[in-house]
Amino acid sequence: MIRKTVPNVAEALSGVKDGMTFMLGGFGLCGIPENAIAELVKLNVTDVTCISNNAGVDDFGLGLLLQKKQIKKMISSYVGENDEFERQMLSGELDVELIPQGTLAERCRAAQGGFPAFYTPAGYGTEVAEGKETREFNGKMYVLEHAFQADFAFVKAWKGDEAGNLIFKGTARNFNPCMCGAAKITVAEVEELVPAGTLDPNQIHIPGIFVQRIFQGEKYEKRIEQRTVRQKA
Numbered sequence: 001m002i003r004k005t006v007p008n009v010a011e012a013l014s015g016v017k018d019g020m021t022f023m024l025g026g027f028g029l030c031g032i033p034e035n036a037i038a039e040l041v042k043l044n045v046t047d048v049t050c051i052s053n054n055a056g057v058d059d060f061g062l063g064l065l066l067q068k069k070q071i072k073k074m075i076s077s078y079v080g081e082n083d084e085f086e087r088q089m090l091s092g093e094l095d096v097e098l099i100p101q102g103t104l105a106e107r108c109r110a111a112q113g114g115f116p117a118f119y120t121p122a123g124y125g126t127e128v129a130e131g132k133e134t135r136e137f138n139g140k141m142y143v144l145e146h147a148f149q150a151d152f153a154f155v156k157a158w159k160g161d162e163a164g165n166l167i168f169k170g171t172a173r174n175f176n177p178c179m180c181g182a183a184k185i186t187v188a189e190v191e192e193l194v195p196a197g198t199l200d201p202n203q204i205h206i207p208g209i210f211v212q213r214i215f216q217g218e219k220y221e222k223r224i225e226q227r228t229v230r231q232k233a
Contacts, residue, residue, distance in 0.1 A: 002208075004162065004214045005214055006213050006214070007215070009035045009036060009189065012187045012214075013036065013039050013040070013043065013187065015152075015185070016043060018045050018046050019048065021049040022152050022154060023051045023108065023150045023183050024036070024037070024062065024153075025052075026052070026172065026175060027171050027172070027174035028053075028054060029057065029060060030174075030225075032061050033155060034061075034189075034221065035189045035219075036187060037064060037154070040070070041064050041065060041068065041070070044068070045070060047070075047072045049073040049074075050062060050065070050071050050074055051076070051104075051108070051148055052175075053077050054077065054079070054082070054085075055076060055080065055085045056080075057080075057225065058082055058083055066082065066084050066088060066094070069093075073095040074089075074095070075096075075097045075099065075148075076096075076098065076099075077100065077104045099128060103122050103128075104175075106118060108179050111149070111182035111183070112178055112179070112180065116146065118144075119142035120145055121140060124142065125141070132144055150182065151183060152183050152184070152185050153185070154189075155179055155187070155189075156189050157169075157206075159190060159192045160188055160190035160192075161193070161194050161198055161199050162193070162195055162214070163196040163208040164207075164209075164212075165196075165199055165211075166205055166206040166211065167204060180206045180210040181211070185213065186213070187211075187213045188214045189214075189216075190217060192216075193216040
């Protein structure tokens with residue numbers, strides 16, 4: 001068995017450099033790789049391209065990198081609740097590629113599976129399709145989309161073992177699983193790291209072959225992006 005464990009986040013991010021392309025899992029603020037993001041802020045890497053569903057909020061998640069102007073380009077499906085993301089996009093400070101959410105997931109999955117490209121009907125006839133190859137299949141038009149090419153994928157799981165097998169929880173299953181193995185190096189941070197053989201094989205979402213490094217995360221905030229509570233009677 002190949003042990004994928006590293007002692008800390010600093011070693012997990014060994015090899016990260018300026019100008020690289022990163023995938024970051026999660027949906028909103030749920031399931032984001034908080035430790036990896038904090039380390040990227042600490043390393044002060046610049047001119048990076050980030051592939052993520054959104055960019056967190058102003059003072060959390062990828063918003064921390066945006067605040068320090070570390071991100072050159074964002075590839076995501078929506079701006080979300082991040083005012084700084086919106087400001088930098090509208091001012092032209094930040095290069096932004098907004099793509100349909102399903103296409104974002106499939107471009108990750110294509111990279112994961114080793115497929116260079118695929119056709120999708122999403123975006124045909126809109127700005128999304130400008131400059132891209134289109135083709136008709138069975139009377140319907142499709143747009144050719146290419147798989148992402150990333151240097152690192154940073155994902156966050158609920159549980160993982162020393163062999164890199166991962167279990168995700170709830171909404172954290174959005175984008176985290178399809179980013180595993182979709183970059184040259186996949187780094188997984190987990191809330192609970194257990195010995196190999198501990199996890200029930202039937203519960204594993206991602207096998208360890210898709211993960212190169214895994215470490216025990218710490219001090220997770222798990223913020224709620226929009227808190228909604230029932231009013232008192």
